C-alpha cells in the first residue's frame with residue numbers, strides 16, 4: 658500500500674503542514690521590474706496563492722529578494738495566522754547580526770505579520786562567521802519574531818556547521834534543488850536530514866519547468882491517471898522529510914499541484930521512475 662501524502666510534520670518544529678507548498682519566486686525580470694514598483698500580473702499571482710490556501714496548501718515560501726512578500730501579505734489577509742506556515746529568507750549580504758535583524762523587520766512589515774514560521778539564510782556568505790548568523794537567528798527566536806531556523810543552498814559541510822553553531826535549537830530545514838532530474842542531495846544532505854529530523858524544502862521540484870516536458874514521466878502518469886507535474890511532485894512529497902514548493906503563479910497550476918498530494922505511488926513504480934531517470 659503506497660503512503661498518502663497530505664499533511665506532514667515539518668522537521669522538528671512539530672508543525673503539521675501541507676506536504677506540497679507554494680513557491681513565490683517568479684523570474685529575474687519580474688524581480689527587476691517589481692523593484693522599480695511595477696509588479697506584473699499581481700492580481701493573478703495573488704489569486705493563485707489564495708487558491709492554494711483555499712485547497713489546503715498552507716506552506717508559502719518567499720524571500721526578501723523575490724519582491725513577492727507584499728503579494729503574500731495580500732493573499733493571506735483572510736486567514737488565521739496560526740493556520741499558515743510562512744517561510745521567508747534573508748539574502749547573503751545581510752547575515753551580520755544587525756543586518757539580519759533589519760532584514761527580518763522589513764520582511765515582517767512587507768508580509769504584514771508579527772512573526773514568520775521559518776527564517777532561512779538564502780545563500781551562505783563565507784565572509785560572515787556562521788556562528789554570528791545562527792546566534793542572531795536564535796535571538797530572533799527568543800524575541801518571538803521567528804519560530805524556526807533554516808538554511809538554503811548550503812553544502813553538506815556548511816549545513817552541518819550551521820546546525821552545530823546553534824546553541825539552544827536545531828536547524829528546522831534546508832532548502833535545496835531537488836527533483837527526479839536533480840538528485841545531488843541524495844548522497845549526503847538528504848540522509849543527514851532524515852537522520853536529524855530536518856525538513857527539506859525542495860526547490861525547482863518541476864526542474865524549473867523542464868519536467869513538464871519530460872516523456873519519461875508518461876508511463877506513471879498514465880498508470881495513475883495523473884499529470885507529469887503531479888507524478889513529479891508526489892514522488893518528492895512521498896519522502897518523509899521532503900516538502901516540494903512548486904511555483905504558484907497560476908490558479909490552474911496550483912490546483913493541479915494540490916492534486917499531487919493525498920495519494921501515493923507504489924514502491925515498484927517508484928523504482929521504475931528511478932530507473933527511467935537513470936538510477
Ligand SMILES: NC(=O)c1ccc[n+]([C@@H]2O[C@H](COP(=O)([O-])OP(=O)(O)OC[C@H]3O[C@@H](n4cnc5c(N)ncnc54)[C@H](OP(=O)(O)O)[C@@H]3O)[C@@H](O)[C@H]2O)c1
Nearest residue numbers: 680681682860861862863864865866886903904906910913
Ligand atoms: N532557495 C533558492 O535559492 C531558490 C531558488 C529557486 C527557487 N526557489 C523556490 O522554489 C520555488 C519553485 O521554483 P521554480 O518556480 O523556479 O521552479 P519549479 O516550480 O520547478 O517550476 C516552475 C515552472 O513550472 C511551471 N508549473 C508549475 N506548476 C505547473 C503545472 N502543474 N503544470 C505545468 N507547469 C507548471 C511554472 O509555470 P507557471 O508559473 O505558469 O505556473 C513555471 O514555469 C520558487 O518559487 C521559490 O519559492 C528557491
